[in-house]
Amino acid sequence: MRKTWFSIMALVLIFSMTLAGCSSRSGENSTNTANNTNQGTTDTATKDDNTDQAKTDSGGEKIRLTVYSTITEPKNQEMMKSISDAFTKENPDITVEFQFPGAEYENILKVKMAANDLPDVFDTHGWAIIRYGKYLADLKDEPWAANQTDTIKPVVTDKAGKVYALVMSEAKDGISYNAGILEKYGIAPPTTFNELMAAAEKIKTESKGEVTPFFLSGIDNGMIGGFLDLYATSQYISPATNDAATLLDGSFDWKKWTALAQKLLDMQKKGLINKDVLTAKYTDMPQRFAQDKVAFVFGAPSFADDVYKVNKDTKIGIMPLTTMVDGDTQTFSGGERYTMGAWKDGKHLEASKKLIAFFAKTENMTTIANATKLPAGLKGVPSEHEFSKFYDQFKDIRVFPYFDRVYLPNGMWDVMCKTGTALIAGDVTPEQFADKMKQEYDRLRNQ
Structure with a gap:
């Protein structure tokens, strides 16, 4: 009886230690994951990383798109975010994270090119073909591509017809x-x-x-x-x-x-x-x-x-x-001032194209034109700001x-x-x- 009692107590002790070990490893994994997630990222990025695995109402996984832009004016940054918010409302399975690196934009993108790890969507800021060309998906089949202005089309379209980016604002x-x-x-x-x-x-x-x-x-x-x-x-x-x-x-x-x-x-x-x-x-x-x-x-x-x-x-x-x-x-x-190009090797290329197409809508292009006070890179985009009359007046002037x-x-x-x-x-x-x-x-x- 005494031997049986010791045997039972030994089993209980082993079982308790097993539970404790499992609990401890589970806690360590959670802590390490949290620490790794937080290293080198902002709180916003961490939040978005977590939502990347979130479930939509339909039960599917949520897609997170990262967008890099050269826009520096705070009011125009908010304008871009407001358009992406409208996109998210129509596409609840996709979240959009904007980054505005400012003066460090080019250096950051050069590092990302070297690592072949670019944002899903990024601003080519005048270098769509020459610098970023081999990293960009061809957008020639997108519905907006045929509507590029005559002055911007040769800037972001090569001789083979590949379209490298949506030009939201055309520099003049x-x-x-x-x-x-x-x-x-x-x-x-x-x-x-x-x-x-x-x-x-x-x-x-x-x-x-x-x-x-x-x-x-x-x-x-x-x-x-x-x-x-x-x-x-x-x-x-x-x-x-x-x-x-x-x-x-x-x-x-x-x-x-x-x-x-x-x-x-x-x-x-x-x-x-x-x-x-x-x-x-x-x-x-x-x-x-x-x-x-x-x-x-x-x-x-x-x-x-x-x-x-x-x-x-x-x-x-x-x-x-x-x-x-x-x-x-x-x-x-x-040529290009503010653009959106899609990383050709991105995990969510179709979602990236969908986002770009949303920004290409006439009403959104009008919003961008009025905010940046620059002509749009697509035909038929109405805009009203103090410089609109000048762009209309000089619409036939050559752009180099x-x-x-x-x-x-x-x-x-x-x-x-x-x-x-x-x-x-x-x-x-x-x-x-x-x-x-x-x-x-x-x-x-x-x-």
Whole structure:
């Protein structure tokens, strides 16, 4: 009896230890899973990762799509999220997680490309074919693809007909101007570079230096690079006789760059650029513009809302880039601004295409156009904002891809921005600038 009692107690003890062991391992697994999930992610991402395994009302697994965008304005980020919320209501089995990395966007995407682990949907920001092409699914069979604008179709469609991305907003960069200042001094929007310089001289002289014709920033030197990029197209690409072929095959005579660099330097020496160009920030410009202290800004009027915060009555106009060569016609530089492309190896490619198609709906494209104040990349999209009339007025103006994206190797943008700033600072001459461009062009092209 005593032996039997000990046998029973031994069995009970073994059974209890077995339960304790199972309970302990179960707890450890839960803790480790939670820790792994939280490492390197935000709370939102963790929440979405958990919902990835959630069940829909119909009992199926929920799909989570990750979307990366270059949009930086908070109000426009919320606008994009509101459209995706509407998509989720129609498609409760799909959740959408937006990421807006800001200045780190390109670096993050380069890392993801190297690992072949891209977001389900991502913004190609001007590099749909050249940089991201091999990672993107073909969207040519999507219902919206046949409705691309004539200016954007060649930018995101290759010779074989592959469509790389939906262009929600089409960039058309020329010159933004203070319409009130031009009216005050009786100046019509210039069409040639010489007319632009004459208008600048008139404004500087008649305002007794109170108005700066052009604003540039050496701190945010993309503004200096932007001037050079825009006018490189006008100087070397858009004229009937141009240097496009030699820039592509590597035989371009970089001594020709000296003339463009000299024009920028002349603008500074003549007092047509803000005197604090080397210390001014881009964020200084909207207030000065609103106070009628700046007449022209190279590029799109993406700063408009910041101007209106200071002076809601400021009148801003946009015009194509002035010609640089006699006999040429005006142009815009641009192509893709905000886009959606689908990662071809994504686990949820059909869901990604479905999301993109939802954003391509006319009502959603209209919302995006009105929010970004840019023309849509699809035909027949109505929009009403203060720049709509200008885009309608200039709808037939030629649009060229950004110069650096087609004709310069990767890495040259930074060279152009920094050396342009050094030129204004007096650290290099126009000739030395041209030599630097050739040296870096050859080096980066052969990497």
